[in-house]
Amino acid sequence: MSLARAASTPTARAGWAVLSGTVLAAILWWLVTEARKQPDFKPLHLAVPLVATLLLAGLGVRRVAALDGKPWYATATAALFGLWILYFWQVGVTLFNVPRVLLPSPAWIGQMLVDRWDTLARDFVQTVGKAVVVGWALGSGLGFAVGVAIDRAPFLQRGLLPLANLTSTVPLVAVAPIMVMWFGFEWPSKAAVVVLMTFFPMLVATLAGLQAAGKLELELMRTYAASYARTLIDLRLPMAMPFIFSALKVNATLALIGAIVAEFFGSPTVGLGFRISTEAARMNMGLVWGAIVVAAVTGSVAYALLVQMERRVAFWHPSVRSK
Amino acid sequence: MTRWLPVATVLALVLALWYAGAVALNRAGAVERVLPNSHPNGDWTLRDLVGVTLNMQRPVLPAPHQVAADLSSSILDWPLNSPRNLLYHTAVTAQSTLVGFVLGTLLGVLLAAAIVHSRTLDRALLPWIVASQTVPVLAIAPIVLVILGSLGFSGVAPKATIAMYLCFFPVTVAMVQGLRAPQRIETELMHTYAASRLQAFWLLRMPSALPYLFPSLRVAIAAGLVGAMVAELPTGAQAGLGARLLTGSYYGNTVGIWSALVLSALLGLVLTLAVAGLERLVLRRGRVA
DSSP: OHHHHHHTSHHHHHHHHHHHHHHHHHHHHHHHHHHHHSTTOOGGGGHHHHHHHHHHHHHHHHHHHTOOSOTHHHHHHHHHHHHHHHHHHHHHHHHTTOOTTTOOOHHHHHHHHHHTHHHHHHHHIIIIIIIIHHHHHHHHHHHHHHHHHGGGOHHHHHHHHHHHHHGGGSOGGGGHHHHHHHHOSSHHHHHHHHHHHHHHHHHHHHHHHHTOSOHHHHHHHHHTTOOHHHHIIIIIHHHHHHHHHHHHHHHHHHHHHHHHHHHHTOOOSOSHHHHHHHHHHTTOHHHHHHHHHHHHHHHHHHHHHHHHHHHHHTTTSHHHHTO | OTTHHHHHHHHHHHHHHHHHHHHHHHHHHIIIIIHHHHOTTSOOOHHHHHHHHTTOSSOSSOOHHHHHHHHHHHHHSSOTTSTTOHHHHHHHHHHHHHHHHHHHHHHHHHHHHHHHHOHHHHHHTHHHHHHGGGSOGGGGHHHHHHHHHHTTOOTHHHHHHHHHHHHHHHHHHHHHHHHTOSOHHHHHHHHHTTOOHHHHIIIIIHHHHHHHHHHHHHHHHHHHHHHHHHHTTTTTOSSSHHHHHHHHHHTTOHHHHHHHHHHHHHHHHHHHHHHHHHHHHHHHHHHHO
16 A cells, blocks of 8 residues: 555656656657658658657656755756657657758757767867957956956946947947958957957946945945955955856857857858858758757856856855855 | 036047047058059158048048948938848848847747746746857857748748847746746735736736846847848848848958948847837836826
């Protein structure tokens, strides 16, 4: 009896749904590969197992999503959902014989990632290793430096801040053709685009962050007879760190977009943006998706690294402590 | 006055730097190509040099007045429906941006409404949408163009699709946050009124989500504009600001690139202002009612 009760807990029910879904998915995949060998095969023949797997997959995700208790349940739901999307993408593309030009299957994309990893690695070094890193560091660094430099010039601040805010509404990446003309096809022109795109968010964030110190703390520093530099280093810059890190995170994505789009306007025959645009024109979609996977993973890893760094630097901040 | 003086000063500074930059960057070309023709003995003065650098045929950096002249001649000398008029290209880009923006916003709001009412979607889908903000989703624009192109779509549809999916992500994330903004006490009040889910949505969740929605709309329209312009690049599109940028860079028409750049910046400003105006209109009405 206790076994029956154990089997009816929400966790067990979710586990059963996921397990049976997986088994059915394996059977469906076997059916699909077998059926593809038949000459007179129609996708409709497999409609019943396909719909059954879809329903069971949905049930599994639903039941896992309903679980409470452990924090990793939420992550597991998202991961399970992602895996099912990949699975049905693969099955759908194989079953309905979607042309590779239109939508390559995940397996084919994975194959391309493995087969052409040397190409993609060179593209990665060219775009991320040179243009993005240099541009991001330079643009963010300049934005920060200018923000600190005009901290004591309220007139300049009042003049620059509205304009810097306006730049977020302007498609700055459109300067790419000009930068290509000035700096040539190689990576410095891409880095220049990235510098321009990342400079203003950092400037705005630094100016906002330097205003973040409370009146109480500032007055305390004053009673200590702390100099301007002391107050800046010990109080105001640490208080600005959360602002600066959120700008760094926004800039990481902006830098990737800037470098990739700038390569659409002309680049040497290497680089993620070059790969995406030329292979798309040649209908080699597997490699295009491969380059996109590289870009997506880069973006996520950069974000995760910055979050980790923020925890080290701004460990005292309430938003970090509460986690 | 006190607000405009600093901004005007900085703008004047930028303009002065621009002129100085034009002289500095065009100097080499002027000394090499233009001045020897007008002054064969090489007896040109600094005045000649400045005059030449600011009015080059193919400058490295065109002076502001050259860009302004190019803009005004393109806008005033050609009819509005001529491809030589930059306003025509601006309208083409604005059209696909706006179509994509409206669709993306609708989609984002609908999906956010679904997410706040479904725990499954909340846990399974939302993390992916949030994670997509760290990924350069613009990079899949060429794929969308190829897929839609081979399905027979052309013209506005592919560009609007790209603008749409770029608008969609920030709107969804902000709307989920906004629809969840009502306090527990407020949702419980709705419960005591025996309000249905739909009523609670329209009367409580939606109004409290609006302050979250509008900032995300400003982000979305800027992203949509970039998307529409990038979508005009690889298709060999004949019209649109992105296409103008590309043809300008092919033919080395620097002044043309700068004109397109200025107009795209203005378009971005106008679109954002329009969203801000809408925000003021909607939020003011909400407060009166």
